[in-house]
């Protein structure tokens with residue numbers, strides 16, 4: 001069985017998500033090949049020369065430096081065809097999530113997304129993914145070949161191995177027409193982004209931050225400053241309960257830097273971080289579903305009887321989160 005790890009570069013090197021896919025591909029029984037597209041693809045191939053692949057294929061050049069559906073799907077099509085792979089594993093980055101379904105159609109492959117595990121024994125390949133908001137875990141296989149699998153970030157250890165000379169084969173790509181011209185990229189400053197999938201810590205804020213506090217007053221401005229202070233010093237990612245993000249649509253004063261994109265839980269996201277700290281948060285959904293993939297979980301709540309905090313956190317601090325976070329920020333700062 002021919003297994004292809006289809007990767008792309010980011011800032012001229014292989015991103016963590018690509019190295020994680022390489023680990024997953026290496027664990028399968030079969031002939032491993034690696035294909036890389038993007039700027040400095042050949043140098044990236046050399047950086048993982050010791051991964052055990054029998055062949056390295058690359059597509060690079062100015063047309064493939066920036067993510068763009070037309071060029072990326074054409075390059076991925078050429079790489080998959082050159083490898084004649086049976087199984088294609090690729091990282092579930094925004095670049096590939098956009099371009100690879102088109103490549104799958106062109107090579108006649110079947111593609112599955114949100115894959116968290118792949119095994120291959122005796123030619124039988126099985127993949128795993130969650131359905132129904134991470135409540136049902138399914139293990140399944142397909143007879144279609146090629147079979148393309150987009151692998152979720154954070155579930156495999158990034159590959160580490162010797163660099164060397166990979167002797168990559170440059171694959172030519174015929175571009176029929178190039179519809180989009182990239183004149184530049186406008187993006188917010190890195191620390192303006194509160195959703196940081198690669199952060200070690202997930203900070204979950206609940207609606208308690210916006211409730212009347214012990215002096216009978218609201219302290220939403222203080223809450224915002226404390227949370228943003230923690231995010232900046234701990235380089236944490238920000239999650240929220242549904243109640244907190246819903247306040248905005250109800251026209252109530254709330255934290256301005258929070259949106260529905262931050263919501264974790266049954267109807268939110270289920271991120272993967274090493275540590276989680278939930279503050280002023282009571283709900284079942286954020287604690288039971290929202291951070292089920294968080295390894296070490298702690299919570300700060302005034303309510304010693306909060307069942308979801310007690311049931312799901314490894315450590316619960318019965319304390320005022322305003323005081324706790326101010327103290328942590330002072331220590332970190």
Ligand SMILES: Cc1cc2nc3c(=O)[nH]c(=O)nc-3n(C[C@H](O)[C@H](O)[C@H](O)COP(=O)(O)OP(=O)(O)OC[C@H]3O[C@@H](n4cnc5c(N)ncnc54)[C@H](O)[C@@H]3O)c2cc1C
Pocket residue numbers: 205206207208209211213240241242243244263264265266267268279280281282283284285286290300301302303306319320321322
């Ligand atoms: C179908 C369905 C889907 C849902 N999906 C989601 C979902 O995806 N995500 C989600 O989050 N919710 C979801 N919910 C809502 C969920 O059930 C809860 O209502 C919600 O999570 C509660 O939000 P909260 O804990 O922030 O607020 P609250 O329940 O109001 O809790 C506030 C907490 O803050 C504490 N507190 C207040 N002040 C302080 C302080 N100074 N220091 C420390 N602690 C303090 C209080 O003790 C309290 O425990 C869903 C509900 C339904 C019905």
